[in-house]
Amino acid sequence: MADKQISLKINGSGHSVLVRPGLTLMKFLREDLDLTGTKCGCGAGDCGACKVLVNGQAVTTCNLPLSRLDGADIVTVEGLAESALDGGALHPVQQAFIDAGAVQCGFCTPGMVITTVDLLSRHSRPSVWEIRKAFENNLCRCTGYAKIIDAVKIASGQMTPPEKSDGVGGFSPVTRVSSKVTGRLKYTADMKFSGALKGKILYAPAPHGIVTKIDTEKARALPGVVDVVTFEDIPDRTFNSHITVPYQDVRKNDRIFNSHFRYRGDRIAAVAAVDEATARKALKLIDVEYEALPFLRTPEESLQEGAPPIHEEGNAPAEISDSSGTLPDSREDWFVYEDTFRTGRVTHAAMEPHAVTALYEEEVLTVYSSCQNVFCYQAMLAELFELPFNRVRVIKPPVGGAFGGKSEMVLEPVAALLALRTGRPVAMEMTRKEVFSSTRTRTPVKIEHRICVGADGLFREHDYQAVMDRGAYFGSGFDLGYAFMDKAYRLYRVPRIATEVKLAYTNNQPPGAMRGYGNPQLSFAREVLIDRICRDRGWDPVEFRLANLIQPGDKNPSTGDDLGAAHPAECLKAGAEKFRWDERKRLCHEHNSIPGQTLLRGIGAVSGVHGAGIYPGCVDYSTASVKLFPDGSAVLTISAHENGQGSSILMKKILSSCLDIPEDKISLAETDTLMTFYDNGSYASRETWVCGQAVLKAGETMKRLLLEEGARMFGCAAADVEFCDGSVRFKYAEGKSASLTELVRHAQTSYPFRDMAVIESVPCPFDPGAYFSNFAEVEVNRETGEVRVLDFLAVHNSGTPINPVMLEGQVEGGLHMGLGFALSEELDVDPETGDVKNGNFRKYGFFRASEMPETDVLFLDNPEEPGPYGAKSIGEATTGGVAPAVINAISHATGVDFSTLPVRAEDVLAGLSASNNK
Numbered sequence: 001m002a003d004k005q006i007s008l009k010i011n012g013s014g015h016s017v018l019v020r021p022g023l024t025l026m027k028f029l030r031e032d033l034d035l036t037g038t039k040c041g042c043g044a045g046d047c048g049a050c051k052v053l054v055n056g057q058a059v060t061t062c063n064l065p066l067s068r069l070d071g072a073d074i075v076t077v078e079g080l081a082e083s084a085l086d087g088g089a090l091h092p093v094q095q096a097f098i099d100a101g102a103v104q105c106g107f108c109t110p111g112m113v114i115t116t117v118d119l120l121s122r123h124s125r126p127s128v129w130e131i132r133k134a135f136e137n138n139l140c141r142c143t144g145y146a147k148i149i150d151a152v153k154i155a156s157g158q159m160t161p162p163e164k165s166d167g168v169g170g171f172s173p174v175t176r177v178s179s180k181v182t183g184r185l186k187y188t189a190d191m192k193f194s195g196a197l198k199g200k201i202l203y204a205p206a207p208h209g210i211v212t213k214i215d216t217e218k219a220r221a222l223p224g225v226v227d228v229v230t231f232e233d234i235p236d237r238t239f240n241s242h243i244t245v246p247y248q249d250v251r252k253n254d255r256i257f258n259s260h261f262r263y264r265g266d267r268i269a270a271v272a273a274v275d276e277a278t279a280r281k282a283l284k285l286i287d288v289e290y291e292a293l294p295f296l297r298t299p300e301e302s303l304q305e306g307a308p309p310i311h312e313e314g315n316a317p318a319e320i321s322d323s324s325g326t327l328p329d330s331r332e333d334w335f336v337y338e339d340t341f342r343t344g345r346v347t348h349a350a351m352e353p354h355a356v357t358a359l360y361e362e363e364v365l366t367v368y369s370s371c372q373n374v375f376c377y378q379a380m381l382a383e384l385f386e387l388p389f390n391r392v393r394v395i396k397p398p399v400g401g402a403f404g405g406k407s408e409m410v411l412e413p414v415a416a417l418l419a420l421r422t423g424r425p426v427a428m429e430m431t432r433k434e435v436f437s438s439t440r441t442r443t444p445v446k447i448e449h450r451i452c453v454g455a456d457g458l459f460r461e462h463d464y465q466a467v468m469d470r471g472a473y474f475g476s477g478f479d480l481g482y483a484f485m486d487k488a489y490r491l492y493r494v495p496r497i498a499t500e501v502k503l504a505y506t507n508n509q510p511p512g513a514m515r516g517y518g519n520p521q522l523s524f525a526r527e528v529l530i531d532r533i534c535r536d537r538g539w540d541p542v543e544f545r546l547a548n549l550i551q552p553g554d555k556n557p558s559t560g561d562d563l564g565a566a567h568p569a570e571c572l573k574a575g576a577e578k579f580r581w582d583e584r585k586r587l588c589h590e591h592n593s594i595p596g597q598t599l600l601r602g603i604g605a606v607s608g609v610h611g612a613g614i615y616p617g618c619v620d621y622s623t624a625s626v627k628l629f630p631d632g633s634a635v636l637t638i639s640a641h642e643n644g645q646g647s648s649i650l651m652k653k654i655l656s657s658c659l660d661i662p663e664d665k666i667s668l669a670e671t672d673t674l675m676t677f678y679d680n681g682s683y684a685s686r687e688t689w690v691c692g693q694a695v696l697k698a699g700e701t702m703k704r705l706l707l708e709e710g711a712r713m714f715g716c717a718a719a720d721v722e723f724c725d726g727s728v729r730f731k732y733a734e735g736k737s738a739s740l741t742e743l744v745r746h747a748q749t750s751y752p753f754r755d756m757a758v759i760e761s762v763p764c765p766f767d768p769g770a771y772f773s774n775f776a777e778v779e780v781n782r783e784t785g786e787v788r789v790l791d792f793l794a795v796h797n798s799g800t801p802i803n804p805v806m807l808e809g810q811v812e813g814g815l816h817m818g819l820g821f822a823l824s825e826e827l828d829v830d831p832e833t834g835d836v837k838n839g840n841f842r843k844y845g846f847f848r849a850s851e852m853p854e855t856d857v858l859f860l861d862n863p864e865e866p867g868p869y870g871a872k873s874i875g876e877a878t879t880g881g882v883a884p885a886v887i888n889a890i891s892h893a894t895g896v897d898f899s900t901l902p903v904r905a906e907d908v909l910a911g912l913s914a915s916n917n918k
Contacts, residue, residue: 006070010035011079019067026050026061029076036190037077037110037183039400041139041351042432046841048138049351051111052076058118060137077110077183080117092155093117094181098173099161100151101805104142104813105644106180107351107400111138113181116152125156135849139841141349141401142644144812145849147805162805167657168869171805175648175668176398188355188370188397193425196357197226199418200279200428201411202269202286203438204261207834208293208310208507211259211268218285219271224278227422228286230269231257234417239384241408242476242512244618244680246379246389251474253311256384256413261290262310262472263507264834265438272418272426295834299446299467299504310472310505317474318503320481324489324557325496327461331452334460337533338450341525342900344826345469346442348514349846352400353435358415359425365416366393370400372407372641373681378673380409381416389673396671402643403817404513407683408475410439436839440512441827443480444469445521451529457539459494459548464522470503471510477503480511482617483684484518487880488526489558490609490769491568492548497557507834509827513683515817519610519880524901527606527884532897540585541888542576545607561616564768564872565864567797568607571773575795578858579775581605588777592893600780602893608881609769612873613686620686620764623677624694626655626702627757630748632740633665636698640691641671641682645875646806650688651695653802654868658699659706660726661740677759685873688802690764692868698760705756709743712750768864770877771797774885776853780893782912785905787823789853789886796877797860800870804859811857811878818882819847823902845902 004019010033017028029035029052038061041049045060052061053075080091090098093116103109112135119126119134126134131152132145140148153159162171179185216228238252257267269286273279296302302315309315357368365387371377374394382392399406411428418426430438445468452461466484470477485499534541549568556563576582581603588601614620625637636655642648652666669676679691703723710728711718714736721728729737738746744756775793780786794811801807824845828837838844863870887898896911 004067006067008069008072008074010074011076017066023066024062025052025064025066025069028066029061035076035078036186039107039110040189041107041353042841044432044840044842046137047108047351048111048115049108051114051138053114053118056118056121058115077113080113081182090178090181091117093120096155097151097181098177100147100154101162101171101173101809102143102147102151103174103177103180104646104809105351105399105401106185107187108138108140109180110183112140112148116155119152120156125158126152132850139351139846139848141351141403141816142813143809144816144855145852146812146855147809149849166663167653168800168802169804170653172649172653172663172803174644174646174806175642175652185398187352187400188357188368189429191357191368191397193357193359193427196425196427197272197274197418197422198276198279199270199272199415199426200276200283201267201414202283204264204266204268205288205290206292207264207295209261209290210293211261211288211290213289214269215287216269219282222278222282222285224274225271225282226274226424227272227418228269228282229417229421231255231259237384239380239413240475241410242479243376243380244479244614246376251317254473256417263509265509266472267414270414270418272422296507297831299469299506302506303504310507315505316502317470317505318477318481319500320478320485321500322485322558323496323498325494327496333455334452335455335537336450336452337529338448339529339899341447341449341528343445343521343524344901345444345508345511346514346821346825347436347827347844348403348405349844350401350403350405353430353432354406354411354439355429356411356415357425357427358412358419360419360423364391364393365420366395367412367416368395368397369412370406371396372402372643372683374639374671374673375678376681377409377412381412384413385416385420393672393674396641399641399643402682403515404517404683405440407513407681408440432841433839436827436844437509437836441509442514443511443518443521445484447521447525449525449529451533453533457544457547459492461496462488462494462526464488464499464525466501468501468503469508469511470505471508472505473510475510476512479617480518484522486611487519487522487609489556490563491550491607493550493554508829515814515879516610516876517684519876520818520821520883523606523608523881524884524887527881528887528898531604531888531891542572542581542605546572549607559616562766564766565797565799565862566769566771567860567862568609568771568773570860570862571771571795571797572605572607574858574860575773575775575793576605578856579793581775584777588892598781598783600782600893602778602780602889602891604776604885604888604892606774606881606885606888608774608877609771610685610877610880611767612689612770613764613767614680614684615764615767620680620690621761622679622691622694623759623761624691624698625677625757625759626698627755628702628740628744630741630745632661632744633667634659634661635667635669636695637669637676638691638695639671639676639679640687643682645810646803647682647687647691649806650802651691654692654695655699657869658696659703685770685876688871688873689768689867690762692871693866694760694762696868697762698758701758701760702756705758706740706743709747710738713738713743713746765866768872770872770874772877772881774881776885776889778886778889778893780890780908785908785912787890787903787905787908789819792853793856793858794878795858795860796874797862798874798877799864799867799872800861801859802869802871807859807874808857810874812855814878815855815882816847816852818879819886820845821879821901822883822886824904826902
């Protein structure tokens with residue numbers, strides 16, 4: 001096909017373009033014009049992140065041929081506010097997204113803004129339903145859409161934005177929010193390096209086998225190919241893609257490339273070429289011959305006697321267990337309930353695909369990685385390539401969502417290897433299909449769960465026997481197993497609790513960390529079985545839980561550790577009152593009793609808990625520094641990983657409150673192994689609790705320095721000065737005070753001269769529980785099996801809310817992920833080929849804006865000391881108990897028990913049919 005000449009207008013400027021075959025509008029905007037606000041989240045027109053206005057209409061650009069656009073007038077997200085960089089005003093829609101707290105990671109935001117502009121051009125005051133439908137093909141994993149809907153209401157004059165204010169308890173949007181809404185923020189794949197090559201990976205040709213021959217000659221001969229590398233070209237070194245601290249003693253059985261490939265997404269070779277198209281062509285020219293081995297799809301298959309080993313150690317790499325308490329001799333008043341529960345393989349579905357750029361210059365390997373733990377990546381890369389730490393630099397650019405999926409190395413070793421071999425920058429970005437099939441997933445678990453309860457309505461025993469599908473490599477197996485078991489001991493008073501986890505290798509995608517880290521699986525089994533007990537015994541599910549929940553002052557029966565400010569009963573009571581539990585229960589009964597009723601109603605409630613950090617399982621600490629400038633502004637240096645959850649602005653709010661500095665006078669240096677201080681990373685819900693303590697301690701130390709400087713200025717004792725309203729004043733002379741500016745200038749210009757800078761490290765003192773309760777109401781169509789979640793209430797005891805509006809956004813986003821886990825999300829793997837059959841957003845069961853329920857969030861302000869201003873973490877607690885609340889509501893509506901997730905319409909129909917045939 002010949003090139004075609006077209007003319008079009010982009011952001012008001014005319015362009016005459018000779019269109020090469022296959023060029024899409026998205027590629028032209030991103031690669032030719034560097035308008036990277038148009039994001040690539042899927043490449044198939046499914047997610048909406050790449051939308052622009054074409055002749056006033058919002059359209060996706062990733063699959064739109066540029067050749068069709070002759071004469072078109074195009075406006076990108078950058079073009080909505082051309083003057084913003086010069087201090088001009090943002091577009092009203094962009095400003096509304098900021099005002100609503102609708103921006104988290106920001107990767108989907110440009111597409112959302114464009115859709116909103118289009119919607120408001122057609123409907124000046126759209127209804128909520130019209131707003132939801134407008135976003136039908138705009139996906140967001142962070143927000144749960146609630147704040148995005150608020151943004152549209154604000155932009156259309158139907159809602160007053162929440163008031164912003166500095167410091168603890170006030171609302172502030174995420175950092176870099178203006179750059180996010182204008183599309184000017186550069187994520188990893190948006191960055192450009194001179195002479196950069198494009199890297200692509202050749203994945204395994206089957207789910208299990210051994211490469212007997214690999215021929216790269218034709219690929220190497222292709223013009224534009226700079227390097228082709230396979231397992232034959234590099235030393236045979238093993239690594240583990242997951243560590244929590246450097247030099248951790250973990251099982252290492254993965255390689256950069258595997259001649260013995262163990263799942264369909266395994267790496268066997270890679271190419272570096274001058275552009276992505278050439279790299280893709282080269283992959284197809286690599287000839288691979290292999291010996292197929294049995295495809296062991298389930299732990300049952302891999303653990304059966306005589307099963308072929310996936311690794312030399314066998315298919316059962318570990319078994320861990322724990323228990324607390326003893327059983328009484330008499331069991332006459334006991335009732336035993338048990339079942340086997342199963343959860344599916346779920347993907348993180350962050351809007352930003354995995355991306356990395358590596359370069360080797362002046363004997364330093366620098367890796368720009370969209371990741372969650374730069375220091376662990378540094379340690380793994382240093383060991384893998386036998387480099388000292390000071391020659392491995394890992395930098396985290398802005399991250400477009402993570403949720404645990406970017407806490408394990410996937411692309412980084414390959415990009416680093418290619419950069420080391422070629423001496424040129426190498427950029428790699430996964431396609432959405434590759435993300436679905438070759439990264440990490442939530443861990444599928446089979447749980448045999450038994451609960452023994454007495455006639456008095458009190459627990460006697462909880463027993464969990466779990467088998468985790470470890471997939472092809474060991475990875476985070478131990479951490480996941482222990483995290484799963486940990487949640488069994490923190491919530492209810494039970495005389496005896498026993499937990500056991502067996503890990504099993506299979507020829508499946510390796511699982512890893514995902515929001516909740518074992519908690520959603522365990523909570524599903526426990527909370528669903530509890531409701532069954534209540535239905536069978538005629539007990540109210542809320543009252544039964546209240547009688548058994550732990551109380552403040554209780555200890556962890558497994559470790560003896562303090563459980564912190566433990567208020568699960570307060571969460572459940574407050575939630576039951578706000579949700580109108582008793583009234584709704586009565587109304588559901590009356591509704592379902594109507595003869596011929598097709599739409600059944602049901603309600604469900606759960607209690608839950610998550611932790612705040614990796615202590616005591618591993619060393620957990622954070623470091624922060626504060627430096628004041630002569631104009632009274634400050635720079636805060638931390639290594640908290642901002643992935644959209646709002647940790648960066650939270651740290652600024654802590655320092656703002658401590659030193660009474662306006663937030664806009666605090667800049668942030670974050671997450672670079674060369675420039676910032678060691679931190680374990682963004683996972684385990686640790687950042688508010690651990691990093692926040694370090695920031696507060698650094699702020700308090702700076703305050704002491706300022707008091708000392710004030711005493712030196714006034715020529716008095718330190719005890720005679722006090723800190724007040726951002727200044728230091730002499731207690732005994734009215735009007736005698738010094739501002740931060742005066743204090744810093746005095747320190748820098750008066751003997752003995754010093755810079756006003758401090759650095760503080762804080763170890764995690766213990767791991768407090770973040771407690772919650774969830775309430776759900778559903779509608780079930782008994783003829784189709786369709787389930788609609790109508791209403792959802794989440795009550796959280798996360799300590800003092802530091803940034804309440806953004807905290808709500810975390811809960812709403814966690815709900816989105818939990819609803820998919822409950823009802824629709826699961827990777828569908830071909831039983832013959834091992835291919836993921838639903839490896840795109842169109843087929844994967846991703847909840848859309850129109851499917852989300854009405855949501856309410858309630859926070860209980862129970863301060864947790866020594867958390868920063870009493871705060872602790874919430875990120876993972878938001879997902880842990882969503883699925884069981886929904887499943888309990890479905891069972892309440894239908895009378896049918898469900899033991900496997902997700903519960904789809906066909907599962908509901910099958911359950912109803914089986915119930916009717918009893």
